[in-house]
Amino acid sequence: MSDRVDVVVVGLGPGGEFAAGALAEAGLDVVGIEAELVGGECPYWGCVPSKMMVRAGDVLAEAARVPVLAGEGKAVPDWSRVAARVRSEATGGWDDQAAADRLAAKGVRLVRERGRLAGPRRVTVGDRTFEAARGVVLATGSHPSIPPIPGLEGTPYWTNRDAIETEEMPASMLVLGGGAIGVELAQVFARFGCEVTVLEGGDRLLAREEPEAGELAAKALRADGVTVRTGARAVDIEHDGTTFEALLEGGLEPLRAERLLVATGRRADLAALAVDTVGLDPAAPALRTDGQMRAADGLWAVGDLTGRGAFTHVSMYQARIAVRDVLGSPGPDADYRALPRVTFTDPEIGAVGLTERQARDRGLRVRTGLVPIAASTRGMIHGPGNEGFVKLVEDADRGVLVGATSAGPVGGEVLYGLNVAVHTETPTDRLKHMIYTYPTFHRAVEAALHALR
Numbered sequence: 001m002s003d004r005v006d007v008v009v010v011g012l013g014p015g016g017e018f019a020a021g022a023l024a025e026a027g028l029d030v031v032g033i034e035a036e037l038v039g040g041e042c043p044y045w046g047c048v049p050s051k052m053m054v055r056a057g058d059v060l061a062e063a064a065r066v067p068v069l070a071g072e073g074k075a076v077p078d079w080s081r082v083a084a085r086v087r088s089e090a091t092g093g094w095d096d097q098a099a100a101d102r103l104a105a106k107g108v109r110l111v112r113e114r115g116r117l118a119g120p121r122r123v124t125v126g127d128r129t130f131e132a133a134r135g136v137v138l139a140t141g142s143h144p145s146i147p148p149i150p151g152l153e154g155t156p157y158w159t160n161r162d163a164i165e166t167e168e169m170p171a172s173m174l175v176l177g178g179g180a181i182g183v184e185l186a187q188v189f190a191r192f193g194c195e196v197t198v199l200e201g202g203d204r205l206l207a208r209e210e211p212e213a214g215e216l217a218a219k220a221l222r223a224d225g226v227t228v229r230t231g232a233r234a235v236d237i238e239h240d241g242t243t244f245e246a247l248l249e250g251g252l253e254p255l256r257a258e259r260l261l262v263a264t265g266r267r268a269d270l271a272a273l274a275v276d277t278v279g280l281d282p283a284a285p286a287l288r289t290d291g292q293m294r295a296a297d298g299l300w301a302v303g304d305l306t307g308r309g310a311f312t313h314v315s316m317y318q319a320r321i322a323v324r325d326v327l328g329s330p331g332p333d334a335d336y337r338a339l340p341r342v343t344f345t346d347p348e349i350g351a352v353g354l355t356e357r358q359a360r361d362r363g364l365r366v367r368t369g370l371v372p373i374a375a376s377t378r379g380m381i382h383g384p385g386n387e388g389f390v391k392l393v394e395d396a397d398r399g400v401l402v403g404a405t406s407a408g409p410v411g412g413e414v415l416y417g418l419n420v421a422v423h424t425e426t427p428t429d430r431l432k433h434m435i436y437t438y439p440t441f442h443r444a445v446e447a448a449l450h451a452l453r
């Protein structure tokens, strides 16, 4: 393999895999460097298997609604079915051969090693150095951020990887962190009979979202039997060989559980990439880029390590821009005004753009409209499981939506129209005079538009 190439892509998660494939298909000589599995966190320990687990938990919850809606019915949870599906259908036994072959078919030359920068347009892998005439794309993602709680290090705590790979449903689990990973997995595990406690240091779950979203998530988790403790921090963790014990701030009753899942955020490791060799700060929390995803001359960065939202869709969106820029075609800058995200709890919590607080903090004159799903015709028809709401955040001076939340059954799908509205800045007056299908969940958007105050 020649050490002089057009482009080196370091990290082949969703962003890197897309960028490497697209650049090779455009005719460039591309080397892709991957330390673990081609595809990254999302298909093996993230989005895909976790959503397969969520789907299984949702089916159980729906079965529990049968007696109210449709007669008799009883589902008996069996985790082995879920674990088998995660192993065979989601991850292929954590084997990336199919993904590697797909990349090779596009012309990418795969190097299975850990890479790091060695100056402008140079990447070192073991004792080899690649020189990239066009440049380097960094797409090395993020890894779990483990809090410095005394006693935690050295215990067999779980991260998302262990939770996704587990073949056994633990009897009890303590979840540190009430963000997206914490709430999604807490609900799934609880629905499969695990006694779950979520310990969130902040004053609510899903802190990045509207307060109403955090309240809804807490209510939903509690309805599934999860103990939710907000404003609670562990000050010491012990493990005696079988059980974890967490001592809490304020001398509260210690918590015990068979498993401890640490879900307290993720971080990028810029020092390991030797970004200092191109004049960038290795201690920075994220690699800042311009709108064309350029981090330095001949260096592009995409995905979690850019700190613009740890989501697969962000990584792939940025990768598309970087590919275009590497190929020298002009195009618009990355635009995060309408960044969508969905927390796949039941009910699903979709959101786009700014929360009300963020909009007010930017000095906007804000109007909001909030409508509960249960009060809508479709919510009434749906019956049990109809919790949720649509909340709109309007920049009142410009008469456009700058943010929205759609929580409820299929809240993530209802989000689509709101995503378009925020992205295109369609005037709320025009949105009000649109025809909304009856009786859908998204008709709550029309009601929320009329409720804007």
Ligand SMILES: Cc1cc2nc3c(=O)[nH]c(=O)nc-3n(C[C@H](O)[C@H](O)[C@H](O)COP(=O)(O)OP(=O)(O)OC[C@H]3O[C@@H](n4cnc5c(N)ncnc54)[C@H](O)[C@@H]3O)c2cc1C
Pocket (backbone or CB within 6 Å): 010, 011, 012, 013, 014, 015, 016, 033, 034, 035, 036, 037, 038, 039, 040, 041, 042, 045, 046, 047, 048, 050, 051, 113, 114, 115, 116, 139, 140, 141, 142, 160, 181, 272, 273, 302, 303, 304, 305, 309, 310, 311, 312, 313, 314, 315, 344
């Ligand atoms: C449990 C869980 C559930 C999630 N659910 C969702 C969801 O539903 N929707 C969503 O949008 N997002 C979800 N995410 C987030 C999503 O997985 C990430 O945002 C996405 O994977 C980031 O993609 P990326 O391209 O930045 O790289 P990553 O997927 O992080 O992959 C980076 C790759 O780079 C490799 N690498 C790192 N350093 C080096 C190096 N020095 N040399 C060579 N290779 C290296 C790694 O081995 C890895 O394969 C979830 C995450 C988790 C943990």
Ligand SMILES: NC(=O)c1ccc[n+]([C@@H]2O[C@H](COP(=O)([O-])OP(=O)(O)OC[C@H]3O[C@@H](n4cnc5c(N)ncnc54)[C@H](O)[C@@H]3O)[C@@H](O)[C@H]2O)c1
Pocket (backbone or CB within 6 Å): 147, 176, 177, 178, 179, 180, 181, 182, 184, 199, 200, 201, 202, 205, 206, 207, 232, 233, 234, 263, 264, 265, 266, 309, 310, 311, 341, 342, 343, 344
């Ligand atoms: N559905 C999705 O799209 C999805 C699902 C899972 C993960 N993700 C992505 O992965 C990222 C990481 O997820 P995450 O849930 O680990 O992080 P997060 O940043 O979303 O949430 C972490 C939570 O842990 C809390 N915390 C931090 N230290 C703590 C401590 N010592 N004790 C108690 N609580 C503590 C924080 O206050 C925060 O609420 C998310 O930000 C998201 O972008 C997305």
